[in-house]
Amino acid sequence: MPSFKTLDDLTDIRGKRVLVRVDLNVPVKDGKVTDTTRIERVAPTILELSEKGAKVILLAHFGRPKDGPSPELSLSLIAPSVEEVLDHAVSTASDCIGEAAASAVAAMNDGDILLLENTRFHKGEEKNDPDFTKALAANGDIYVNDAFSAAHRAHASTEGLAHHLPAYAGRTMQAELEALEKGLGDPARPVVAIVGGAKVSTKIDLLMNLVKKVDALVIGGGMANTFIAARGTNVGKSLCEHDLAETARQIMIEAATSGCAIILPEDGVIAREFKAGAANETVDIDAIPADAMVLDVGPKSVQAISAWIERASTLVWNGPLGAFEIEPFDAATVGAAKYAAERTIAGKLTSVAGGGDTVSALNHAGVADDFTYVSTAGGAFLEWMEGKELPGVAVLNAAR
Ligand SMILES: Nc1ncnc2c1ncn2[C@@H]1O[C@H](COP(=O)(O)OP(=O)(O)O)[C@@H](O)[C@H]1O
Numbered sequence: 001m002p003s004f005k006t007l008d009d010l011t012d013i014r015g016k017r018v019l020v021r022v023d024l025n026v027p028v029k030d031g032k033v034t035d036t037t038r039i040e041r042v043a044p045t046i047l048e049l050s051e052k053g054a055k056v057i058l059l060a061h062f063g064r065p066k067d068g069p070s071p072e073l074s075l076s077l078i079a080p081s082v083e084e085v086l087d088h089a090v091s092t093a094s095d096c097i098g099e100a101a102a103s104a105v106a107a108m109n110d111g112d113i114l115l116l117e118n119t120r121f122h123k124g125e126e127k128n129d130p131d132f133t134k135a136l137a138a139n140g141d142i143y144v145n146d147a148f149s150a151a152h153r154a155h156a157s158t159e160g161l162a163h164h165l166p167a168y169a170g171r172t173m174q175a176e177l178e179a180l181e182k183g184l185g186d187p188a189r190p191v192v193a194i195v196g197g198a199k200v201s202t203k204i205d206l207l208m209n210l211v212k213k214v215d216a217l218v219i220g221g222g223m224a225n226t227f228i229a230a231r232g233t234n235v236g237k238s239l240c241e242h243d244l245a246e247t248a249r250q251i252m253i254e255a256a257t258s259g260c261a262i263i264l265p266e267d268g269v270i271a272r273e274f275k276a277g278a279a280n281e282t283v284d285i286d287a288i289p290a291d292a293m294v295l296d297v298g299p300k301s302v303q304a305i306s307a308w309i310e311r312a313s314t315l316v317w318n319g320p321l322g323a324f325e326i327e328p329f330d331a332a333t334v335g336a337a338k339y340a341a342e343r344t345i346a347g348k349l350t351s352v353a354g355g356g357d358t359v360s361a362l363n364h365a366g367v368a369d370d371f372t373y374v375s376t377a378g379g380a381f382l383e384w385m386e387g388k389e390l391p392g393v394a395v396l397n398a399a400r
Pocket residue numbers: 196197198199200220221222239294295296318319320321322323324325354355356357358359377378379
């Protein structure tokens with residue numbers, strides 16, 4: 001169980017500069033935030049600190065910038081949504097360290113909220129570089145981590161800062177861990193996991209442990225294409241990480257040894273363009289044309305997935321089954337989500353889902369409120385499920 005300090009331990013913080021790590025890695029389309037769940041979840045921490053008179057300085061990453069700053073990954077795009085959700089003014093700075101950050105912090109009054117620029121615009125963030133961490137720490141007196149969904153990353157703003165400043169967990173960090181423990185600490189069996197989405201390389205390794213913990217693993221989305229290709233099936237132009245074929249094969253061997261069923265799609269909805277209204281058709285999974293890509297799992301697969309949801313007592317889900325942002329490639333995700341919600345409402349299923357896009361998909365399906373618990377976290381939640389100690393949580397515990 002976590003043993004970190006929380007906001008309850010933070011008294012008399014008027015005028016203190018509090019660096020608050022939040023997860024603002026939210027889904028965006030045409031420059032507009034399409035799902036504000038992550039912002040809503042961190043709002044209580046931000047507002048509580050502001051009401052107590054602290055200078056609240058938000059640190060966050062957005063996307064995965066490769067070569068330094070890029071305008072489309074600037075947190076200034078997210079700031080208006082943060083202001084709207086908080087119903088409080090939020091100022092911005094053009095950098096998270098150095099003169100731009102320091103002068104923005106110096107201009108703050110008690111209770112003000114400032115959003116610093118994307119921490120991943122500096123290579124030192126992901127490297128957890130001590131000099132970069134010190135540069136971040138220079139703008140704070142206290143560090144609060146409320147980014148549970150990024151707690152599986154040992155980065156400067158999620159882990160390093162706790163070595164430099166007095167460290168506390170925010171309200172969402174606390175609530176997420178309590179809710180996951182309650183819902184999944186001793187899960188009723190059978191436990192069925194659904195893993196889909198697009199972050200294949202960063203999530204595939206954790207499947208090796210997950211298959212030892214669950215009774216069945218349903219694989220969809222881009223992850224499924226990688227497994228199907230590993231079996232020797234042609235996936236055409238589908239999102240697929242061919243260099244992970246051997247990892248996928250090892251996971252299938254481990255699953256067989258552990259008695260975990262692996263459920264791969266039997267059919268897929270294919271298109272030749274990744275856009276709304278693109279001509280599409282359903283094909284068997286071993287008949288994907290070389291010039292097409294699978295953008296959703298097909299109806300036969302949804303039937304098979306629903307049968308596993310029916311058998312399950314506990315469902316854990318991260319990653320949409322298809323490119324749900326574009327109709328009609330949302331059909332499988334919406335169908336499975338609605339069925340899981342129905343079983344949950346009927347009292348037959350404990351359903352826990354998480355991930356920035358997964359939450360957005362459940363909202364799109366209109367069932368987020370019907371799940372037992374919806375976490376803001378995807379990868380972090382699955383790593384927690386594996387039994388791993390998350391670096392962002394471990395360092396808060398150590399700081400106690
Ligand atoms: N077959 C597919 N081809 C391309 N993209 C896909 C496919 N299936 C799912 N996706 C994409 O995966 C993304 C979500 O993946 P991921 O970030 O791993 O999920 P989460 O944020 O919930 O953890 C969505 O944007 C969705 O469009």
